[in-house]
Amino acid sequence: MGSISVLLVAKVIPYLEQELNKRYNLLRIWDFPQKSQLLTQHSASIRAVVGNASAGADAEFIDALPKLEIVSSYSVGVDMIDLNKCKEKGIRVTNTPDVLTDDVADLAIGLILALLRRICESDRYVRNGNWKSGDYKLTTKFSGKTVGIIGLGRIGTAIAKRAEGFNCPISYFSRTQKQESKYKYYPSVVELASNSDILVVACPLTEETHHIINRE
Amino acid sequence: MGSISVLLVAKVIPYLEQELNKRYNLLRIWDFPQKSQLLTQHSASIRAVVGNASAGADAEFIDALPKLEIVSSYSVGVDMIDLNKCKEKGIRVTNTPDVLTDDVADLAIGLILALLRRICESDRYVRNGNWKSGDYKLTTKFSGKTVGIIGLGRIGTAIAKRAEGFNCPISYFSRTQKQESKYKYYPSVVELASNSDILVVACPLTEETHHIINRE
The missing domain is CATH 3.40.50.720 (NAD(P)-binding Rossmann-like Domain)
Structure with a gap:
C-alpha cells in the first residue's frame, strides 16, 4: 500500500x-x-x-x-x-471537538425524558401485552423542572439550550462563574444539587472531578 | 354528600x-x-x-x-x-386547555429521541447483558433534522419550540398559513412529508384529518 x-x-x-x-x-x-x-x-x-x-x-x-x-x-x-x-x-x-456535542446533548435530553416518562418501562409494558389489562401508571413531566448542570462547557451549554426549549430554569456549577452566561451560578456542587430537580454531569473526567457526585 | x-x-x-x-x-x-x-x-x-x-x-x-x-x-x-x-x-x-400541552410536547420529543437513538432497544441490550459482547450499533442524531408538523396549534407550537432547541429546521402544514409564524408553510401534507426527516401529527382527530397520513 x-x-x-x-x-x-x-x-x-x-x-x-x-x-x-x-x-x-x-x-x-x-x-x-x-x-x-x-x-x-x-x-x-x-x-x-x-x-x-x-x-x-x-x-x-x-x-x-x-x-x-x-x-x-x-x-x-x-x-x-x-x-x-x-x-x-x-x-x-x-482533534475532533464539537463533532459529538449535539449527539451527547441529544442523548442527555433523551435519557432525561426516557427516565421521567418511563419510556423504556412503558415500551416493555406494551410489548408484554400488559396494556390490555389497564393503563400504564402516570409519570412526571420534564417541562418546567429545574435543571442543574455541572460543567458549562460546549456540551453543558448544548444541553442547557435544549432544556430551555422545555421551559426549564437552568443553573450550573463550574470552577469559575461564566460572566457571559445568563444561567444561575452556584459555587458548589452540593448547593446546585439541592436546588435542582435534575442534575446533569457534563464536565471532563479529571482528578479534580472524579467522584464529584457522592453521598455528600 | x-x-x-x-x-x-x-x-x-x-x-x-x-x-x-x-x-x-x-x-x-x-x-x-x-x-x-x-x-x-x-x-x-x-x-x-x-x-x-x-x-x-x-x-x-x-x-x-x-x-x-x-x-x-x-x-x-x-x-x-x-x-x-x-x-x-x-x-x-x-374546559382544560393547555394543561397537557407541555406533557404531550415533551412526550413527542421523548419518543422521537427514543426512536432515533433506539433508547428502548439499547435498554434491553444492556439489561440482557449483551454489552459484554460488544458495543451497541450506532444510531442517528436528532439535532439538525428537518421536522414537519401537521397542525400548528398549541401542541404543535410547543413541539416546534422544543425542536428548535435541537437546531431542527421546522416546517408545518395547517388548513391556513399562520402569518405570525416564522416556520416554513407547506400547503399540502404530502409536500410537507417529502421535505421532512421527521413528521409529527399534532392536529385534532376530525373527519377532515382522519387518515391524513396514508400511503400517498
Missing part, C-alpha cells in the same frame, strides 16, 4: 481503519510488543500518528519519529499529546 | 371522582339507563354537569335542567356542549 506510514496508537472504528488502510501503509502499535522494534523498522517512514484521549505521543516518541508531520486525536482530548514538543517541531495536531 | 348535585356524563380518573363525591351529591349518568328517570328524580337539584370531549350537554338536556349553572369539560374539547344555549342561559362552560 502507499509509501506513507500511518501509526495507530489507539483503536478506531473498523470503517476508519479500513479507509486508512486503503490509502496508507497502516501500522498498529499493538502489533509491536516492543516499541524499539517498531522504531527500528518504521521510524523513517511514519509521517502520521493517530490516537485519542487515552493514547497520543509523548516528547520522547515524537523525537524518535523524524518524519512525523501530524498527530491526530480521534476525540476531543489531546491530553496525551505533548503539544509543546509538537509546536517546537512544527508538527500539526488535530 | 352536599345538597348540590353534580352529574358526571363521562368517566374521570378515580381520584377526581372521589373528590367530587366528598363535596357533592355525585350522580353518574350510567347509573340511569333511562334519562327520563334521571331527570324526574334529579333535574331540580343538578347544578353542574361534568363531561369531556366525547360527552357534554346538548340544548335539550340543558333545557331539562333548570338549576344548571356550569358545564365543565374534563378535556380541551367542548364539541359536545351546546355553547350557544349555555350563553343564552348564562351557564358557565369550562
Whole structure:
C-alpha cells in the first residue's frame, strides 16, 4: 500500500481503519510488543500518528519519529499529546471537538425524558401485552423542572439550550462563574444539587472531578 | 354528600371522582339507563354537569335542567356542549386547555429521541447483558433534522419550540398559513412529508384529518 506510514496508537472504528488502510501503509502499535522494534523498522517512514484521549505521543516518541508531520486525536482530548514538543517541531495536531456535542446533548435530553416518562418501562409494558389489562401508571413531566448542570462547557451549554426549549430554569456549577452566561451560578456542587430537580454531569473526567457526585 | 348535585356524563380518573363525591351529591349518568328517570328524580337539584370531549350537554338536556349553572369539560374539547344555549342561559362552560400541552410536547420529543437513538432497544441490550459482547450499533442524531408538523396549534407550537432547541429546521402544514409564524408553510401534507426527516401529527382527530397520513 502507499509509501506513507500511518501509526495507530489507539483503536478506531473498523470503517476508519479500513479507509486508512486503503490509502496508507497502516501500522498498529499493538502489533509491536516492543516499541524499539517498531522504531527500528518504521521510524523513517511514519509521517502520521493517530490516537485519542487515552493514547497520543509523548516528547520522547515524537523525537524518535523524524518524519512525523501530524498527530491526530480521534476525540476531543489531546491530553496525551505533548503539544509543546509538537509546536517546537512544527508538527500539526488535530482533534475532533464539537463533532459529538449535539449527539451527547441529544442523548442527555433523551435519557432525561426516557427516565421521567418511563419510556423504556412503558415500551416493555406494551410489548408484554400488559396494556390490555389497564393503563400504564402516570409519570412526571420534564417541562418546567429545574435543571442543574455541572460543567458549562460546549456540551453543558448544548444541553442547557435544549432544556430551555422545555421551559426549564437552568443553573450550573463550574470552577469559575461564566460572566457571559445568563444561567444561575452556584459555587458548589452540593448547593446546585439541592436546588435542582435534575442534575446533569457534563464536565471532563479529571482528578479534580472524579467522584464529584457522592453521598455528600 | 352536599345538597348540590353534580352529574358526571363521562368517566374521570378515580381520584377526581372521589373528590367530587366528598363535596357533592355525585350522580353518574350510567347509573340511569333511562334519562327520563334521571331527570324526574334529579333535574331540580343538578347544578353542574361534568363531561369531556366525547360527552357534554346538548340544548335539550340543558333545557331539562333548570338549576344548571356550569358545564365543565374534563378535556380541551367542548364539541359536545351546546355553547350557544349555555350563553343564552348564562351557564358557565369550562374546559382544560393547555394543561397537557407541555406533557404531550415533551412526550413527542421523548419518543422521537427514543426512536432515533433506539433508547428502548439499547435498554434491553444492556439489561440482557449483551454489552459484554460488544458495543451497541450506532444510531442517528436528532439535532439538525428537518421536522414537519401537521397542525400548528398549541401542541404543535410547543413541539416546534422544543425542536428548535435541537437546531431542527421546522416546517408545518395547517388548513391556513399562520402569518405570525416564522416556520416554513407547506400547503399540502404530502409536500410537507417529502421535505421532512421527521413528521409529527399534532392536529385534532376530525373527519377532515382522519387518515391524513396514508400511503400517498
